[in-house]
Amino acid sequence: MPSISTKGKNMPESPIRKLVPFAEKAYKANKKVYHLNIGQPDIKSPQAAMDAVANHNLETLAYSRSEGSEEYREKIAAYYNRNHIPVSANDIIVTTGGSEALLFAMGTIADQGDEIIIPEPFYANYNGFAMASGVNIVPVISKIEDNFALPPIEEFEKLITPKTKAIIICNPGNPTGYLYSKDEIQKLASIVKKHDLYLVSDEVYREFTYDGLEHYSILQEESLADNGIIIDSVSKRYSMCGARIGCLVSRNKDVIATALKFAQARLSPPTFAQIASEAALETPKNYFDEVIVEYKERRDTLINNLKEIPGVKVGVPKGAFYCIVELPVKNSDAFAQWLLEEFDLDGETIMVAPAAGFYSSKGMGLNQIRIAYVLNKESLIKAVEILKVALQEYSN
Numbered sequence: 001m002p003s004i005s006t007k008g009k010n011m012p013e014s015p016i017r018k019l020v021p022f023a024e025k026a027y028k029a030n031k032k033v034y035h036l037n038i039g040q041p042d043i044k045s046p047q048a049a050m051d052a053v054a055n056h057n058l059e060t061l062a063y064s065r066s067e068g069s070e071e072y073r074e075k076i077a078a079y080y081n082r083n084h085i086p087v088s089a090n091d092i093i094v095t096t097g098g099s100e101a102l103l104f105a106m107g108t109i110a111d112q113g114d115e116i117i118i119p120e121p122f123y124a125n126y127n128g129f130a131m132a133s134g135v136n137i138v139p140v141i142s143k144i145e146d147n148f149a150l151p152p153i154e155e156f157e158k159l160i161t162p163k164t165k166a167i168i169i170c171n172p173g174n175p176t177g178y179l180y181s182k183d184e185i186q187k188l189a190s191i192v193k194k195h196d197l198y199l200v201s202d203e204v205y206r207e208f209t210y211d212g213l214e215h216y217s218i219l220q221e222e223s224l225a226d227n228g229i230i231i232d233s234v235s236k237r238y239s240m241c242g243a244r245i246g247c248l249v250s251r252n253k254d255v256i257a258t259a260l261k262f263a264q265a266r267l268s269p270p271t272f273a274q275i276a277s278e279a280a281l282e283t284p285k286n287y288f289d290e291v292i293v294e295y296k297e298r299r300d301t302l303i304n305n306l307k308e309i310p311g312v313k314v315g316v317p318k319g320a321f322y323c324i325v326e327l328p329v330k331n332s333d334a335f336a337q338w339l340l341e342e343f344d345l346d347g348e349t350i351m352v353a354p355a356a357g358f359y360s361s362k363g364m365g366l367n368q369i370r371i372a373y374v375l376n377k378e379s380l381i382k383a384v385e386i387l388k389v390a391l392q393e394y395s396n
Contacts, residue, residue, distance in 0.1 A: 011128060012237050020366060022341055028340070031347055032349070032351050036353075036375070037372065038353070039174065039241075041241075043239040045238055048356070049238060054298045062202040071115075073092045075087075076247060079281055085249075087219065091251050095245075096246070098202065098327060100231060101247060103262075104259045106129055109229070114135055115138065115165065116164070117159050118138070119141075119178060120364065121324060123202065136157050139154075141361065142176070148156070148315050149334060156188075157191065166200050171203055171215070172206075172209060174205065176324050177317020178246070179209055179319035192224070192227050199229070203215070206232075209319040228248045228250060240277065245273045245274060247347035297377060298374075299323075302323070305381060312391075313326040325368060327368065331383055332352075332354040332366060336369065352371060353369060353371075353372075354371040
């Protein structure tokens with residue numbers, strides 16, 4: 001029988017999706033499952049985006065340019081400039097989701113065996129993208145006790161070697177909800193300039209900040225013109241996860257020229273999705289105002305209720321719509337599977353994402369889960385009630 005590649009064998013499973021077979025069994029057993037495991041918002045996509053596709057006048061569904069249509073990139077650039085991020089259409093490559101933008105970025109800046117430093121816990125698929133790119137992730141640990149704040153710069157410097165090519169951050173963070181301050185971004189800018197590295201910032205949750213805090217982009221730092229790369233996506237901003245449209249943004253012309261070669265190899269991003277995403281850029285500000293109020297209320301509801309469960313510790317997110325929760329269990333993988341296979345409260349249970357998959361350090365996150373607060377407040381209250389009863393029963 002032909003063999004499977006070592007790379008394929010080592011490719012990590014998604015901690016977000018690997019429990020799906022157990023959820024399907026729960027459905028067949030007529031259990032209601034509250035999905036806290038995946039960041040699929042229940043917010044409606046902008047009507048303008050849906051209408052743009054429904055009312056198109058295309059006669060041929062043709063390729064677009066590999067870097068995305070010029071009209072769409074011009075409008076993305078205008079969006080960034082409104083957000084005090086000075087870029088032009090030529091600094092942007094439209095990608096098939098933020099995932100492809102990350103793959104293009106890794107392929108552009110790192111060779112086989114090179115290293116990228118990432119504060120952990122981090123978005124689980126960074127592990128997969130690194131494996132696919134032949135890149136080694138070097139974690140620098142942020143702690144729930146510090147609410148996952150940026151680790152001291154000295155901790156980064158200890159890890160820099162001749163093979164280090166970049167630091168990657170997610171801001172606001174998935175899975176922690178941490179929002180990096182302007183001061184923290186400037187500290188990172190200083191270290192990447194000092195060591196001639198790239199700073200890659202995954203900013204797909206830019207709009208979602210709370211408590212009067214504002215997002216500060218790496219490309220608001222003029223000093224990062226050659227060192228900064230933004231990863232972005234329409235998925236969460238406009239609740240358009242299925243569009244699979246993102247972009248890579250950099251003022252470094254060599255980065256854009258190289259990433260374009262990767263874009264040419266996959267031909268072009270999807271045409272209909274670009275039409276929808278272009279229309280979504282016309283979404284009025286009150287759409288986000290209402291969404292942010294809703295998410296803040298969901299966050300407060302979730303966090304306040306979680307804090308009432310004995311033995312539970314939770315980081316308080318300042319952005320995005322995720323939090324890491326530490327549980328009084330030894331293995332959250334086993335607990336998450338047990339929730340779906342063996343437990344229910346009046347015919348209902350919950351599905352969570354075990355947090356170990358959001359770390360690359362072995363043994364980290366084993367007693368943690370990630371919760372996505374993308375359900376309405378009533379469902380979140382019920383889900384936390386189920387979690388509380390489940391923990392009591394599990395400990396017995």
